[in-house]
Amino acid sequence: MSDDLQHLKDETITAVKAAGDLAALEAVRVSALGKKGRITGRMKTLGGLEPAARKAAGQALNALKNAVAEAIEARKTELADAELGARLAGERLDVTLPARPDRLGRIHPISQTMEELVAIFGEMGFTVAEGPDIEDDYHNFTALNIPPEHPARQEHDTFYLPALLPMLAGGSRMVLRTHTSPVQIRTMKKSRPPIRIIVPGRTFRADSDATHSPMFHQVEGLVIDESSHMGHLKGTLIEFCRAFFGVEDLPVRFRPSYFPFTEPSAEVDIGCTRADGQLKIGHGDDWLEILGCGMVHPKVLVNCGIDPARYQGFAFGMGVERIAMLKYGMPDLRPFFDSDQRWLRHYGFLPLEAPSLVRGL
């Protein structure tokens, strides 16, 4: 090989090795072997040579071209390897890290408890009904046999909405519902007996301490047909208490009480013991109040266009936070609504642990 060709070879191969990335390498290739490249240019001059000289020069040039092409390929592989190595280093996976827990969320105890109630009453043939959080005075009070000036209205610590807000026809003032009982009225007005519903929902009262929150939850129940009597009321609620608290022979007591929308009315207590400040639900020497109930007042039936001579039934209502606190041993109501992840991690439920009577609630 002539000095001249040797020089071209050294120069080109040095440039190939110096190419820092694939784009630079391609530029070197074009300048040597491209249409206007230096080696291609030399090839073009072969035609003007004597046959013998052409053969020798042709062989030399071909060898040079092959050597350069080989060097380019080798460099290309090197650069591609380096690039992959850099990416692997950058995106390094530490396979020894513990797997991220994939179930970070928890079901809030309120949702869980409502699901438990739906599971229990669903099994007894109840369906779920709902009503609006913003009610009118008529559904929240009057239709439930709580006329204006009735003392029960004061007990409810009602949030009245500004009188400027549009009132319903008839001038009924709007309120944040103080209980889920207005859904009894809505259901009886739009469907005919037999009725068997439970109503889980949000309720509101201007009251706030360790056991009261301005927003809380209730579950209401209503059964209307031609034959349901106090015996059915008792059987249903005893069965509910035992299923919910998971105590088969839980003592349940019906204590006479008063609600304007039921007659007779009762409050339901369950047996418990309170030893050393520890509450235990079950047989014991003490009682805990957990819900209100009664036979639906004939006046309420009449208000809903249902004939009390033909139909009768019972109703009940309970506070969801209260029964959740009793069942799960929560001392304070306020953290229910604090959105504190630590509390939720402690008291919350895993999404796949849906309540069911088969597996136990």
Ligand code: DAH
């Ligand atoms: N609505 C009542 C309250 O919030 C609870 C209640 C008592 C509901 C007796 C009922 C019932 O359906 O029959 O205090």
